[in-house]
Amino acid sequence: xxxxxxxxxxxxxxxxxxxxxxxxxxxxxxxxxxxxxxxxxxxxxxxxxxxxxxxxxxxxxxxxxxxxxxxxxxxxxxxxxxxxxxxxxxxxxxxxxxxxxxxxxxxxxxxxxxxxxxxxxxxxxxxxxxxxxxxxxxxxxxxxxxxxxxxxxxxxxxxxxxxxxxxxxxxxxxxxxxxxxxxxxxxxxxxxxxxxxxxxxxxxxxxxxxxxxxxxxxxxxxxxxx
Amino acid sequence: xxxxxxxxxxxxxxxxxxxxxxxxxxxxxxxxxxxxxxxxxxxxxxxxxxxxxxxxxxxxxxxxxxxxxxxxxxxxxxxxxxxxxxxxxxxxxxxxxxxxxxxxxxxxxxxxxxxxxxxxxxxxxxxxxxxxxxxxxxxxxxxxxxxxxxxxxxxxxxxxxxxxxxxxxxxxxxxxxxxxxxxxxxxxxxxxxxxxxxxxxxxxxxxxxxxxxxxxxxxxxxxxxx
Numbered sequence: 001x002x003x004x005x006x007x008x009x010x011x012x013x014x015x016x017x018x019x020x021x022x023x024x025x026x027x028x029x030x031x032x033x034x035x036x037x038x039x040x041x042x043x044x045x046x047x048x049x050x051x052x053x054x055x056x057x058x059x060x061x062x063x064x065x066x067x068x069x070x071x072x073x074x075x076x077x078x079x080x081x082x083x084x085x086x087x088x089x090x091x092x093x094x095x096x097x098x099x100x101x102x103x104x105x106x107x108x109x110x111x112x113x114x115x116x117x118x119x120x121x122x123x124x125x126x127x128x129x130x131x132x133x134x135x136x137x138x139x140x141x142x143x144x145x146x147x148x149x150x151x152x153x154x155x156x157x158x159x160x161x162x163x164x165x166x167x168x169x170x171x172x173x174x175x176x177x178x179x180x181x182x183x184x185x186x187x188x189x190x191x192x193x194x195x196x197x198x199x200x201x202x203x204x205x206x207x208x209x210x211x212x213x214x215x216x217x218x219x220x221x222x223x224x225x226x
Numbered sequence: 227x228x229x230x231x232x233x234x235x236x237x238x239x240x241x242x243x244x245x246x247x248x249x250x251x252x253x254x255x256x257x258x259x260x261x262x263x264x265x266x267x268x269x270x271x272x273x274x275x276x277x278x279x280x281x282x283x284x285x286x287x288x289x290x291x292x293x294x295x296x297x298x299x300x301x302x303x304x305x306x307x308x309x310x311x312x313x314x315x316x317x318x319x320x321x322x323x324x325x326x327x328x329x330x331x332x333x334x335x336x337x338x339x340x341x342x343x344x345x346x347x348x349x350x351x352x353x354x355x356x357x358x359x360x361x362x363x364x365x366x367x368x369x370x371x372x373x374x375x376x377x378x379x380x381x382x383x384x385x386x387x388x389x390x391x392x393x394x395x396x397x398x399x400x401x402x403x404x405x406x407x408x409x410x411x412x413x414x415x416x417x418x419x420x421x422x423x424x425x426x427x428x429x430x431x432x433x434x435x436x437x438x439x440x441x442x443x444x445x446x447x448x449x450x451x452x
Contacts, residue, residue, distance in 0.1 A: 019270065041248050044242060051277055053308070055299060059303060062296075073299065076281075077278050078282070081278035086271045086275040089271055090267075
């Protein structure tokens with residue numbers, strides 16, 4: 001159930017981020033974006049409905065002790081709202097055309113992307129009743145791997161093709177967005193993504209050999225080509 | 227806390243409903259609407275953040291027995307999402323310019339407005355641990371009074387002034403929206419609102435004299451001038 005809620009929430013962020021008033025993207029995963037297919041009003045409403053149903057799904061499950069029953073709802077709300085995705089997207093749009101600012105870039109990437117991936121890791125741990133030490137390990141993993149994921153996204157936007165990526169490329173530069181590539185160049189961005197991946201993997205030590213799928217996932221996220 | 231959550235949720239619906247892609251309203255409560263003040267992207271994000279924080283607030287409280295702890299979250303989600311406000315708004319926009327259809331009108335008004343007022347009544351009862359008989363009474367009250375409220379809204383849009391109402395008037399007719407006034411005329415709309423108010427008040431019988439403020443509220447909702 002937490003996975004379903006996260007899928008709904010993630011789809012909401014994609015639909016709203018693609019809107020004409022936001023990133024104005026016509027293509028997503030090789031298909032026309034929601035507002036191109038169904039109109040802007042319906043895309044906004046579809047996002048609203050997906051955001052709502054994410055919480056409805058979580059209202060039907062309880063976390064396992066030692067976590068409070070409602071903890072997953074709080075985690076998702078913190079990752080989604082003004083202190084999460086919506087706050088990150090606000091800064092992202094506000095940053096367009098501004099002077100490069102490493103602190104603002106970190107804020108945008110952390111809030112727009114890393115918080116949600118971190119929440120996904122935490123919610124899985126909370127649903128399963130993981131002890132606090134493992135929850136913390138997974139939090140750090142999610143945060144670092146999530147940031148690495150967004151840096152890889154910046155790199156792909158600058159270096160890939162629309163055909164390979166299934167969405168527009170070069171749009172960050174065209175909109176003068178504050179990205180890792182814009183601030184540090186492709187090579188240093190790649191190095192930072194690798195370093196963050198190493199930190200993510202190192203954080204998993206308390207989980208022992210059971211963390212192998214998560215290690216593979218962290219590597220996949222920065223070496224993906226789409 | 228349920229009242230705070232409902233206030234957040236209600237504000238989200240107003241901000242998103244006013245958007246250019248939706249009802250495209252410039253004025254609300256006598257002031258410029260959110261997208262006029264802060265731009266369309268920020269208005270969308272503000273609505274998203276308010277919708278999110280409504281659930282976050284409810285994640286911090288528990289319903290009283292005999293209701294399950296998470297019940298208020300489920301109530302709000304059902305009132306807000308595709309089976310509530312977002313679904314009603316979808317049909318509302320889809321109805322513009324269409325042939326009058328009493329069934330579709332009922333669907334729009336019930337989902338766009340009455341469900342949320344009904345949820346407000348139910349959530350108060352659930353927070354207080356009201357027995358099922360009283361919960362049902364308050365549900366019926368909220369549904370009927372909520373529908374009456376929306377009919378009164380239709381009438382005000384057709385008959386009031388922008389100065390008195392603090393928002394645009396005549397916009398329903400201009401957009402060829404499906405309203406009670408459009409389908410039945412002002413007089414029959416008024417009669418229906420009165421009849422629904424009577425039903426709402428009658429439903430409160432199990433609550434005895436403690437229901438007096440709710441009776442006054444139901445009358446206020448249909449006799450208001452703004």
